[in-house]
Amino acid sequence: MTDGSSMSKAKDESNMAEASKAGDAEEKETPRFPVGVRTDSKDANGRSVVGSTPEIRIGKYVLVKPIGIGGNGDVYKVCEIGSNKPLILKVPKQTCGAKSVMFENIVMDVIIKKDHKEDRTIGLVRKLDSGLVPNNMKLEKLDKSVEDMFLVMESLPGSILDNLKKAKEVTKGLNKAIDYGIEMLRGVYDLHQLGMIHRDLKPENVGMFEDRSVVIFDMGMVRNFLDQEGRMRKPRTHVGMRGTDEWASYGAEVGGDQGPVDDLWGWFYTMVDNLNGFTDKNAFQAWTPYDGGRFAKDIACIRQFMKSPFFPAQIVLDNCPSSFYRIQSYLRTLGRTDIPDYLYLASLLKDSRIDAKRTMKQHEADHMQFLQELYQKEKLWF
Ligand SMILES: Nc1ncnc2c1ncn2[C@@H]1O[C@H](COP(=O)(O)OP(=O)(O)O)[C@@H](O)[C@H]1O
Numbered sequence: 611m612t613d614g615s616s617m618s619k620a621k622d623e624s625n626m627a628e629a630s631k632a633g634d635a636e637e638k639e640t641p642r643f644p645v646g647v648r649t650d651s652k653d654a655n656g657r658s659v660v661g662s663t664p665e666i667r668i669g670k671y672v673l674v675k676p677i678g679i680g681g682n683g684d685v686y687k688v689c690e691i692g693s694n695k696p697l698i699l700k701v702p703k704q705t706c707g708a709k710s711v712m713f714e715n716i717v718m719d720v721i722i723k724k725d726h727k728e729d730r731t732i733g734l735v736r737k738l739d740s741g742l743v744p745n746n747m748k749l750e751k752l753d754k755s756v757e758d759m760f761l762v763m764e765s766l767p768g769s770i771l772d773n774l775k776k777a778k779e780v781t782k783g784l785n786k787a788i789d790y791g792i793e794m795l796r797g798v799y800d801l802h803q804l805g806m807i808h809r810d811l812k813p814e815n816v817g818m819f820e821d822r823s824v825v826i827f828d829m830g831m832v833r834n835f836l837d838q839e840g841r842m843r844k845p846r847t848h849v850g851m852r853g854t855d856e857w858a859s860y861g862a863e864v865g866g867d868q869g870p871v872d873d874l875w876g877w878f879y880t881m882v883d884n885l886n887g888f889t890d891k892n893a894f895q896a897w898t899p900y901d902g903g904r905f906a907k908d909i910a911c912i913r914q915f916m917k918s919p920f921f922p923a924q925i926v927l928d929n930c931p932s933s934f935y936r937i938q939s940y941l942r943t944l945g946r947t948d949i950p951d952y953l954y955l956a957s958l959l960k961d962s963r964i965d966a967k968r969t970m971k972q973h974e975a976d977h978m979q980f981l982q983e984l985y986q987k988e989k990l991w992f
């Protein structure tokens with residue numbers, strides 16, 4: 611499963627989305643406003659109350675507690691003054707983070723724009739407010755040209771995996787995972803309809819509302835794939851890796867310029883991870899646990915092999931319905947400039963829902979047993 615520590619790769623300078631997410635995955639960082647952040651204590655009626663420590667305010671928002679430290683931004687649970695409704699506030703943590711949050715703000719403005727024919731905010735996070743971080747809270751800045759912005763958005767406290775783990779029967783969990791996959795696909799589709807690709811789709815960037823609907827967030831690495839006339843932008847020859855190694859497509863991982871299909875790989879890997887993860891008996895995770903230290907290079911080779919067309923489907927798609935094989939086959943037919951057939955993908959997923967009457971493998975992945983079975987089959991069939 612995802613270890614919550616994967617870091618996204620540095621961002622491209624050409625579109626302002628590109629800011630560094632460099633950093634050690636294991637690094638423990640101090641939240642940006644640690645002193646005096648309110649505690650989440652409860653009163654006699656069980657309601658959250660403000661702790662006795664001094665309040666920290668940014669604009670009209672009171673910081674409640676830090677909830678996430680990403681590569682670019684520090685993320686806080688906040689409440690508007692006079693309200694108990696939890697919201698999320700993101701501030702940049704360094705100069706490059708400042709560019710990223712500024713760009714994220716632009717992207718989120720596009721998402722909530724009123725004149726779209728359709729509501730694009732069902733599967734994509736909604737921005738509620740933005741502003742400039744007060745001067746006395748700013749960090750020492752290297753690049754004075756970028757203002758520190760803060761972003762306020764809806765809170766997505768739910769977790770797909772936690773919800774899946776609540777399923778009493780495996781079949782129910784499997785069907786739920788497929789439904790969540792379709793909801794996430796809707797978010798990807800909406801973003802692509804706006805001419806943008808996410809480039810960092812992974813479990814850590816997908817949340818849920820209380821009402822259980824799946825929502826994609828972290829727009830810090832979004833890029834326009836269409837130009838102003840709505841034509842596909844020309845591919846660049848030199849592109850550094852953008853995204854997160856484990857979850858990026860093979861093409862993105864080796865530094866290719868990305869298109870809509872690359873987001874769909876992130877979506878696909880996230881779905882496989884969900885399917886494997888909710889049984890709590892982790893199957894072999896083909897692309898996640900890769901902090902290889904001095905073996906990092908070898909491990910990258912294994913990971914890329916798992917993403918290549920020569921991947922061992924029996925291992926990688928071990929716990930997945932058979933239509934997942936068709937999904938990855940279809941994705942392999944798409945090039946960078948192709949517009950994927952999202953409805954076809956949704957229909958493949960729906961098929962999986964119907965044929966989901968089989969049982970998932972509940973046992974721990976046993977590689978010796980797997981090799982033995984393979985050996986038996988070899989003897990039997992060849
Ligand atoms: N709207 C949100 N609702 C709930 N949690 C969030 C929200 N936005 C961010 N987070 C939490 O903060 C973490 C970092 O935020 P993210 O936007 O992904 O920043 P980064 O670009 O630095 O990765 C996320 O992984 C998630 O745990």
Ligand SMILES: [Mg+2]
Nearest residue numbers: 680814815828
């Ligand atoms: Mg993130």
